[in-house]
Every structure is written in structure tokens, then in C-alpha cells.
Amino acid sequence: MPDTLQATGASADILAKAIVAQAEQEAKKLRETAQAEARRILADAQAERERRHASESREEMERVRKQTATELALARFQARRSLLGAREELIEAVFAELPNALDALRKDASYPRLLSELARHAIGVLDGERFIVAVAAEDKGAAEAAMREAGIDKVDIETDPNVRGGCLVWQADRRAYYDNSFAAIVAREKPRLRPMVAEWLWGTDESWQVS
Numbered sequence: 001m002p003d004t005l006q007a008t009g010a011s012a013d014i015l016a017k018a019i020v021a022q023a024e025q026e027a028k029k030l031r032e033t034a035q036a037e038a039r040r041i042l043a044d045a046q047a048e049r050e051r052r053h054a055s056e057s058r059e060e061m062e063r064v065r066k067q068t069a070t071e072l073a074l075a076r077f078q079a080r081r082s083l084l085g086a087r088e089e090l091i092e093a094v095f096a097e098l099p100n101a102l103d104a105l106r107k108d109a110s111y112p113r114l115l116s117e118l119a120r121h122a123i124g125v126l127d128g129e130r131f132i133v134a135v136a137a138e139d140k141g142a143a144e145a146a147m148r149e150a151g152i153d154k155v156d157i158e159t160d161p162n163v164r165g166g167c168l169v170w171q172a173d174r175r176a177y178y179d180n181s182f183a184a185i186v187a188r189e190k191p192r193l194r195p196m197v198a199e200w201l202w203g204t205d206e207s208w209q210v211s
Contacts, residue, residue, distance in 0.1 A: 033086065038079035046072065087198065094197055095190070102165050102182045106139065112146035115139065115167060120152060122169035122178035130172040134160035143167065 094101075105111060119133050135143045137159040144157050160168055165182035186193065 035083070037082050037086075041075050041079040041082065044075070046075075091194055091198055095186075098186060099164075106165050112142045112149070115143055116146040116150035116152060118166050118180040119143075119147065119155065119169060120150065122167065122180045123152070123155070126169065126171055126176060126178055128171040128173075129154060131155045132158055132170040132172060132174070134158045134163055134168040134170065136163050136165065137161070139163075139165070 105114070115135070123131055131154060133143060133147070133155045135157065140157055140159055147153070147155055147157065155169075156172075162168075163181045166180050166185060168177060168179050168181055168184075170177040
């Protein structure tokens with residue numbers, strides 16, 4: 001069994017923004033839905049409060065005020081919970097769309113450079129003087145051009161049907177490897193990718209807040 005090397009996280013940084021870029025439309029739609037639901041919850045609570053104030057006698061106003069204040073606080077809590085649920089839904093939607101997003105990235109003009117960065121990163125954590133870079137069959141031409149352009153000349157390019165984007169880099173004797181395929185990067189880095197994706201999706205957008 002070959003030795004596998006743990007990721008340092010650098011590869012995830014390369015992919016996270018590209019993942020988010022592919023999810024922008026879905027993010028916008030979910031934002032709008034969540035914000036509308038939060039506004040509805042608060043508006044309904046406020047309308048009920050006003051209706052009660054209009055129908056109660058003066059001597060009962062204080063009791064009604066306290067009751068409706070409690071109900072409005074509960075409505076704010078429900079609105080916040082709705083927004084938090086939408087945030088989680090949005091993150092999961094991004095990851096659900098990940099295969100399509102990463103396939104789109106492979107068609108982008110920036111992909112050869114990304115491929116060379118992933119290969120260089122993997123080579124940097126492996127021992128040896130020569131390496132095998134395994135890529136998807138349809139990426140072989142891009143990989144060869146990328147390695148030449150990047151001046152990475154101590155590699156042989158092979159194809160691997162299990163690699164769908166990115167690369168799998170072996171030592172020449174195949175005693176150890178570093179998996180920088182897209183699937184492997186996402187699998188090992190998902191806990192770190194989640195907050196990164198969340199921050200880039202909405203950052204400090206105050207429209208996600210309920211006051």
C-alpha cells in the first residue's frame with residue numbers, strides 16, 4: 001500500500017473561489033428567498049401587534065404591550081433561524097453543484113495554470129527527482145502544455161480514468177503519491193472549505209441580519 005501524504009490546505013485555496021463563482025446565481029436566488037421569508041415573519045408579527053393594540057382598551061394596553069413584545073422577540077428568533085437554515089442550504093447547494101462547477105472550471109482558460117500549480121504543489125511535498133503526473137484523458141494535452149509553460153520538466157504525463165480534474169502525482173518508483181485531484185481536495189478539505197465558501201458567498205452582508 002503506498003504512503004499517502006496529508007494535504008496542507010493550499011490546494012483548497014486554489015479551488016474555493018472558483019467553486020463560489022460557479023454558485024453565484026444559486027446563491028442570489030436562495031438569499032432572496034430567505035430574506036423574503038424573514039421579512040414575512042417579522043411583518044406578520046408586527047401586524048398582529050398593531051391589530052391587538054387597536055382592539056384593546058387603554059387599561060389593558062400594558063398587558064398587551066408585554067405580550068406582543070414577547071411575541072415579536074420570538075418572531076425575530078424564528079426569522080434568524082430561517083436565515084441560518086438558508087445559509088446551510090446555500091452551502092450544501094454549492095457542494096451539490098460541485099461536480100458541474102469543477103467541470104466548468106476545466107474548460108476555463110485559467111485551467112492549465114491551475115493544473116501546473118496543483119502539480120507543483122504535489123511535487124513539493126514528495127521526495128524524489130522525477131515524478132508521474134496522472135490526469136484525465138481529456139486533460140492530457142492541457143497538462144503537457146502547462147508543464148512546459150511552467151518549466152516543470154521532471155515529470156511524465158499519464159492518464160487515469162479515476163481522475164476528473166486536477167492531478168494525481170506519483171514518485172517515479174510509485175512508492176508514494178499526493179492526490180491533488182479535484183475530488184480528493186474537496187473530500188479532505190471540506191471542513192475548511194465550508195467557512196471559506198460561506199465567507200465568500202455573503203461576507204458581512206447586512207441583509208442576512210435580522211435586527
